[in-house]
Amino acid sequence: MATGSLRIIRHGEPDYEGARRAAVWRRNVPDRYPAAIAQAHSATQVAEAVAVARREGLPISAYSGGHGWTSAHLRDGAMLIDVSRLRDCRIDAATRTAWVGPGLKGRELNDRLAVQGLMAPTGHHDTVACGGFLLCGGFGWNFRQWGNGCANVVEVEVVTAAGDILRASATQHSDWFFAARGGGAGFFGVITGFRVRAYPRPAVMRANTYVFDLNDLEPVLDWLLTAGPEMPAYAELLAAASSYAPDGGWAPSRLVVSALSFSNTEAEAEAVSAVFRRCPLADRAVLSRINLPTTLEERYALSTAADPPGHRYAADNLYLSADGARHAMPRIAELFRTMPTPRSHVFWLYQGKSPLGEDMALSAWGEIYVAAYAIWDHAADDAAMESWATSGIGALSPWSQGAQMNDEAMFLRPDRYLSEHAEHRLRTLSRTHDPDGLFLGFLTRESAAAEMPR
Numbered sequence: 001m002a003t004g005s006l007r008i009i010r011h012g013e014p015d016y017e018g019a020r021r022a023a024v025w026r027r028n029v030p031d032r033y034p035a036a037i038a039q040a041h042s043a044t045q046v047a048e049a050v051a052v053a054r055r056e057g058l059p060i061s062a063y064s065g066g067h068g069w070t071s072a073h074l075r076d077g078a079m080l081i082d083v084s085r086l087r088d089c090r091i092d093a094a095t096r097t098a099w100v101g102p103g104l105k106g107r108e109l110n111d112r113l114a115v116q117g118l119m120a121p122t123g124h125h126d127t128v129a130c131g132g133f134l135l136c137g138g139f140g141w142n143f144r145q146w147g148n149g150c151a152n153v154v155e156v157e158v159v160t161a162a163g164d165i166l167r168a169s170a171t172q173h174s175d176w177f178f179a180a181r182g183g184g185a186g187f188f189g190v191i192t193g194f195r196v197r198a199y200p201r202p203a204v205m206r207a208n209t210y211v212f213d214l215n216d217l218e219p220v221l222d223w224l225l226t227a228g229p230e231m232p233a234y235a236e237l238l239a240a241a242s243s244y245a246p247d248g249g250w251a252p253s254r255l256v257v258s259a260l261s262f263s264n265t266e267a268e269a270e271a272v273s274a275v276f277r278r279c280p281l282a283d284r285a286v287l288s289r290i291n292l293p294t295t296l297e298e299r300y301a302l303s304t305a306a307d308p309p310g311h312r313y314a315a316d317n318l319y320l321s322a323d324g325a326r327h328a329m330p331r332i333a334e335l336f337r338t339m340p341t342p343r344s345h346v347f348w349l350y351q352g353k354s355p356l357g358e359d360m361a362l363s364a365w366g367e368i369y370v371a372a373y374a375i376w377d378h379a380a381d382d383a384a385m386e387s388w389a390t391s392g393i394g395a396l397s398p399w400s401q402g403a404q405m406n407d408e409a410m411f412l413r414p415d416r417y418l419s420e421h422a423e424h425r426l427r428t429l430s431r432t433h434d435p436d437g438l439f440l441g442f443l444t445r446e447s448a449a450a451e452m453p454r
């Protein structure tokens, strides 16, 4: 739905720097300068912007909500196509699907679905947009039961390098459909809409929490490796360390273990709590809350308090097998115990066995997910903070089973974000459907070095 005309802001024009900064959610906006930023309101306007870029010989990148941790869309000399204004949300309760624009926030989608008694596995933070979340794979609410965000995409609308607008699904333009589900910045078009599945909203949401002293980390993570496979699929099981207290204060570093259940009955919720109650270290917990009623609103508020806007961020991640996580325990412990600022945090997430059977680019997986997020305020600390995240995660790389595209840091530390087969297919499709290499693709040290500032 177009609500304005296409606006192209050139480098040097008065509104340029505001538009460039708006493309990055975090405060540490990289020093990379597109030649022009095209603000589109519709797929047709995106096609117009692609035509302008082609005419002027500018390579293209696109963004939806700007949460990507390395901002692969911010590229020197490019035409940056901003689709954050494409925010359609049309719900079809009969088929339990929703048509969403890439700029729509996951929270907005879930607020709209709630009215129909539905819910979708969007990102855990208020402001993450559907565009990048779904294109990169997406670990959303109840992901173990409902699958990754992109596994719930049934159709996409794409503007191609030729300026065509097409619809892709499992049965038409299936190459594009493969690439749009997990291809991330390697996608060779601009996505202007997604049709996604929704689910009946779980009737009983419960939170189970233990808080331990960080000294108990190793035995607690050991227990989680046993508890994970016992946990019903409708529970998100994670351990996180942070010394930030939600009331705004600072606490000594603690290990918070949480199992959030999305169930339909009390008995189902109790099955999750039962695994928690069997924790042999329960009496060492400094706080314990079992089977507490909670709401999606409350969970969004907690996630947003943990990752508030207005700060500088660096993130890195990788997947491990359960065995790998056991072997890497001393290095994981080191990561948890060396968080560089009170707000920084580390995640250890139980993902379970790979559900990735479908024909989609999303293809890296490990039973355990570990991610490090540095959060700080002063530019002088940028290098040290990035280095903590990437060297701490890098220390686990001997056991790496790949890395997750949503938290990608490939510009800072290479890892395998796609299976070899999926990466080969994505690159081959990119050459076929974008033969002139108009779309810039992944941002790595090598690609950045090749892109000369214009």
Ligand SMILES: Cc1cc2nc3c(=O)[nH]c(=O)nc-3n(C[C@H](O)[C@H](O)[C@H](O)COP(=O)(O)OP(=O)(O)OC[C@H]3O[C@@H](n4cnc5c(N)ncnc54)[C@H](O)[C@@H]3O)c2cc1C
Pocket (backbone or CB within 6 Å): 025, 062, 063, 064, 065, 066, 067, 068, 069, 071, 072, 073, 074, 083, 102, 122, 123, 124, 125, 127, 128, 129, 130, 131, 132, 133, 135, 136, 137, 138, 139, 140, 184, 185, 186, 187, 189, 190, 191, 192, 307, 406, 407
């Ligand atoms: C505070 C915070 C919380 C987060 N929580 C979660 C979470 O719970 N689960 C999870 O899985 N991830 C999470 N993430 C990671 C997030 O999902 C990814 O950064 C995702 O890419 C964000 O989508 P976006 O549209 O906002 O980002 P963008 O930065 O706009 O997109 C990321 C990249 O995707 C490409 N792209 C984006 N839109 C398009 C498009 N329409 N067409 C073509 N290419 C496009 C570009 O290369 C862009 O650089 C979180 C990130 C932050 C900052």
